[in-house]
Amino acid sequence: MKQIIQDLKSGATVLEEVPVPQVKSGYVLIQTTRTLVSLGTERMLVEFGKANLIDKARQQPDKVKQVLDKIKTDGLQPTLEAVFNKLGQPLPLGYCNVGKVVAVGRGVTEFVVGDRVASNGNHAEYVCVPKNLVAKIPDNVTDEEATFTVIxxxxLQGxxxxxxxxxECVVVVGLGLIGLVAAELLKANGCKVIGVDFDQQKVDIAKNKGIxxxxxxxxxxxxxxxxxITGGVGADGVLITASAKGDEVIHQACLMSRKRGRVVLVGVIGLNMRRDDFYKKELSFQVSCSYGAGRYDDEYENKGHDYPLAYVRWTEKRNFETILGAISSKILDVQPLITEEVDLANYAEIYGDMRKHGSIASILKFPVDSTIERVVPVGENRVMVGSGKLGIIGAGNFASATIIPALQKVNAPIKYIASAQGLTAKVLAKKAKAENATSDYRVMLNDPEINMVIITTRHNLHASMVMETLEAGKSxxxxxxxxxxxxxxxxxxNAYMKANDKITLTVGFNRRFSPFxxxxxxxxxxxPKNIVATMNAGYIPLEVWVQxxxxxxxxxxxxxxxxxxLCSFLADSKVIAVCMNALGENPQENTDNVSILLKYENGTNAVINYFANGSKSYAKERVEVFSQEKVLVLDNWRRLEGFGVKGFSKMTGTMDxxxxxxxxxLNERVQKGGEALIPFESxxxxxxxxxxxxxxxxxxAWVEIR
Structure with missing residues (x-):
């Protein structure tokens, strides 16, 4: 299938050939018929992609601080590698999608194959979208009209x-797509609506709608x-849907408001606010979050857990349905906003120069005869070492930044890279010079050329994929x-014990392989030894999937x-008992800040301090070993010092x-065979x-390990 992406490194907007995504539990797979180009939002992404490194840094000062902190702890080279890897990951464009359902995932009951739906899917021939971000389209609403659902x-949320x-009198500042739709909805709500914009074409459209x-x-x-207009009273509310770098918009919004008026920001503007503007009138200010309640909530969006209607009346999905209902009942007329319809193949007509593009709403038309292809050839892998080939499941940041560069340095032959969404697989396959990108990892399990499968997905998928790979007769x-x-x-x-003797299972406990x-x-x-290992792991919000x-x-x-x-490697023994204690009054609820005691068969004691409440400017990892009047201290995988160690004082190098x-x-084992890198028992x-x-x-209490 074809999908529009923004290359952050080159600045190009590209129509990429990628595998069709797999439908997931709680999701629906949609074949796209139309999408709406959000000229304001997408123009910002396109211009960010085209900007040079210095301009990108100026636009994201918070990211610059993160980079500087990383340089302090990890060094310059690893930081630069991480930054350029991030820039190498393209952005999928678009979030106003219309199409028909072609597959439903497990647990989806509100949609069936053939339903016409609107969603926040990208500009792609097929999109896989969670059910709470999809809404059915009424029969009397055209696909073109339905593309305005998300916008x-x-x-509406604002x-x-x-x-x-x-x-009441409400001012809408910025009459782009969002502003024009919002102004018409406010008028339908019985408000006197004033629209402000510097584009006369948009002003004229608003006037024709009675604004x-x-x-x-x-x-x-x-x-x-x-x-x-208000007889000196001022506006009851100001809805800012404009995009501007300066602070004048928020200042003017305050000046035009009545006492105790409300200001809501939907757009993107400078927010160097003047206290006096708000103080004199006791104004309220709020920033609107996208489509409505549930946005960025993993439980709602990705796990499909709806909020009870009686307590959360307007979720993002119910807002989608409201907009479609307004179009259906003719309360909202979006036809005058449609400037052009462009075939997907001619996407460059829209994205070529978006600032000069005079369109209000541009709609992309998708081919109706597209087929579902889940394997996309990328190119012949030119480096063929031995007969063993690799398949990689998962194409996230770790695979891109760490696994692929390490495999490339040893000329490892990669035949497949798989990811459920397809796009990331194609991008990473091109970077790795792999032969194929796929959204169906089982293709590699059935391929006799694949000797080993590398799994780098989210943790809950590891066990089932390991089992499938072993049962397929592959390492x-x-x-x-x-x-x-x-x-x-x-x-x-049980599966490993039944497997062929030549099959190995390895877990990515990489630290034991560091030269340090x-x-x-x-x-x-x-x-026996005493080991103290400290991880200054850093804070991760509770809503992140790892938690x-x-x-x-x-x-x-x-x-x-x-x-x-690592402690087991250094102890050269097995753990026989564990005791863990956590920080705080309710330690059972906090595993971010813990101390772990490990007791080993050979008498070694180890303490692992895993803390998330430390400073990022301090080293992330530190290991100390005490034994036979010797002390060895490893500082953040860059420096090893010895005390009382004959003939050794220190070892330094880049982070490893x-x-x-x-x-x-691992590649050597794939090509030549041999024992597993880490004993299975360990x-x-x-x-x-x-x-x-x-x-x-x-x-x-202490817990013994059988």
């Missing part, structure tokens, strides 16, 4: 926050005009964690397992967490120890 909902009353519309370019002072490398619970672990153990860790283990020698026990497993199972494995050596060894022991940490916290 209209953005304006109106709901403004809470206009019958007879008091003015163009300040014609010498009309918006503030004085509002005073005249597997899975990023940590191996799985999320004991039942999954037992199933994997290898040197540390060699210097400290055998026997979800069902999806990410939480930070101990999902992340701290790295250091459990072991990924390069891990994947070099992987199982580390996984059970991470489960025991959570159990210990709940029981407030």
């Amino acid at each position: 209209g909902s953005i304006g 109106i709901r926050l403004l809470n206009p009353q019958l007879g 008091y519309a003015i163009n300040p370019k014609n010498g009309i002072d918006p503030v004085k005009y509002v005073e005249e 597997v490398f899975v990023e940590k964690p191996l799985c999320l619970n004991e039942e999954e672990l037992q199933n994997i153990e 860790a290898v040197k540390m283990k060699a210097l400290v020698g055998g026997g 979800d026990m069902e999806v990410g497993g939480g930070r101990i199972i999902g992340e701290a397992c790295h250091f459990i494995d 967490k072991g990924h390069k050596r891990q994947f070099a060894l 992987i199982v022991n580390t996984t059970r120890a991470s489960f025991a940490c959570i159990e210990s916290l709940k029981k407030k």
Whole structure:
């Protein structure tokens, strides 16, 4: 299928050939017929993509601070690699999609194949959208009209926050698509509506809809005009749908408001507000969030959990339905806003120079005969080492920034890269010079040329994919964690024991492969040790998927397992008991700040301090080992110091967490065969120890590992 993307590195807007996405549980797969180009929002994204690095930095000062902090802790080279990797990930454009349902995921009952629907899908021939961001289109609403659903909902949500009353005067500043739709809805609500815009074409459209519309370019002072229309009272509410860099818009909004008036921001403007503007009139100010209640809530959008109507009357989906209802009943007339319809193949007519493009609403028409292709050839992999080929499931940031560069350095032959949405698979396959991109990972499981599958998806998918790969008779490398619970672990153990002797299972516990860790283990020698490992992990909001026990497993199972494995590597022994304590009055609810005690078979004791409440300017990871009157201190994978170690004082270098050596060894095993990189028994022991940490916290006691 074809999809429009914005290349942040080159600045080009591209029509890319990508695999059709897979329908997921709680989602619907839609074949697109029409999409609406949001000239305001999309122009900002396109212009950001075309900007040079300095201008990109100026537009995102918060990101610049993050980069500077990362340089302090990780060094310049790793930071630059991370920045350029991020810029190499394109943006899918578009969020006003109309089409017909061609597949429904498990748990979706409100849609059937053939339904005409509107959604916030991208400019792509097929889109996979969660059910709470999809709404059925009434029979008397055309596809072209329905493309205004999402744009209209953005304006409607701003109106709901403004809470206009019958007879009130409301000013709409900015008569773009959102502003014109919002102005018409306000008029239908019984308000006196004043529109302000510098584009005469938009002002004329607003006037034809019965709106008091003015163009300040014609010498009309918006503030004085509002005073005249309201008899000196001022506007009851101001809805700002404009896009402007300066602060004059918010200042004027305050001046034209009555005492105790309301100002709601939907657009993007400068917000260097003057206290006096708000103080004198006791004005209220609020920023509207996109389509309505539920936006950016993972439970609502991705998991399909609706808010009860009696308590949250207007969710984003119910706002979608309201806009479609308004179009159906002729309360909202969007036909005059449509300037042009362009075939998808001619997309450059719109995106060529969006500032000079005089369109109000541009609609893209999609072909009706597009087919579902889930494997897209990218090119022949020119580097063929041996007979073994790799398939990679997951095309996220870690795969792009870490796995692919490490595999490229050892000329590893990659035949497939898979991701459920398709686009990320195609982008990463081009970067990796892989042969194919696919949205169906099972293609590689059935391919006899694939010797090993690398799994780098969200954690809740690891266990099932590991099982499928083993059952397909292929070796597997899975990023940590191996799985999320004991039942999954037992199933994997059984599958591994039944597998062919040549099949290996490896988990991405990369730190044991770092030259610093290898040197540390060699210097400290055998026997029992005391190990103190500290992870200054940093804060992650609770709504991020890693924190979800069902999806990410939480930070101990999902992340701290790295250091459990490292301690086991340095101890050269297995964990036999675990005790974990957490910070705070309700430690059972907090696994972000914990201390883990590990007891080993050979008498080694290890303490892992996993903290999320430290400064980002401090080193992220630190390991200390005490044994036989020797102390070794590893600082953030860049410096190893020895105290009382004969013939050794320090080892320094660029940050190296072991990924390069891990994947070099992995590729060697794929091509030549050999033992697993980490003994399977050690992987199982580390996984059970991470489960025991959570159990210990709940029981407030030591937990033994069988």
